[in-house]
Amino acid sequence: MSTIALMWEARAVAGRGAELLEWARARVLAAQPLRREVLRAPGDRVLVITWWAAEPGDELPELPEPAADLITRPVHRWRFESMGTD
Numbered sequence: 836m837s838t839i840a841l842m843w844e845a846r847a848v849a850g851r852g853a854e855l856l857e858w859a860r861a862r863v864l865a866a867q868p869l870r871r872e873v874l875r876a877p878g879d880r881v882l883v884i885t886w887w888a889a890e891p892g893d894e895l896p897e898l899p900e901p902a903a904d905l906i907t908r909p910v911h912r913w914r915f916e917s918m919g920t921d
Contacts, residue, residue, distance in 0.1 A: 838869070838917035843883045843898045843911045852869055852879030855913050859883050865896040891916050 847855035852875060858874055859881050868904035875881050887895050891914075900910050 836877055837890055839887045839891060839893070839895065840917065841885045841895060841897055842913040843885075843910060844912075845901060846898055846907045847879035847881065847905060848907055848915045849879060851861045851878045851905060851915070852881065855879065855901060858905065859898065862898050864898070873912070888919075 839906050843859075845855060846858075856873065856875055863887070864871075870884075870886040872884045873881065874884070883898055885895075887893075889895055897912065898910075900906075
């Protein structure tokens, strides 16, 4: 079994970063990840990383798109397979 990290990143409409952050925190996934971390960055950006015990091709629950009036562009999504820690 591998560890898969899913990354979800969105940019809020100017001045609505706190609202997007709370929106992301309030989302409940269909299953519980091993770990979930929510981060923010300048420019009203929010990043959510979830870690899963899964294989690279497995279907995993992901955060949906927020309402179109809350974000400036479509959500960016990435999937990574852990290669371990140093």
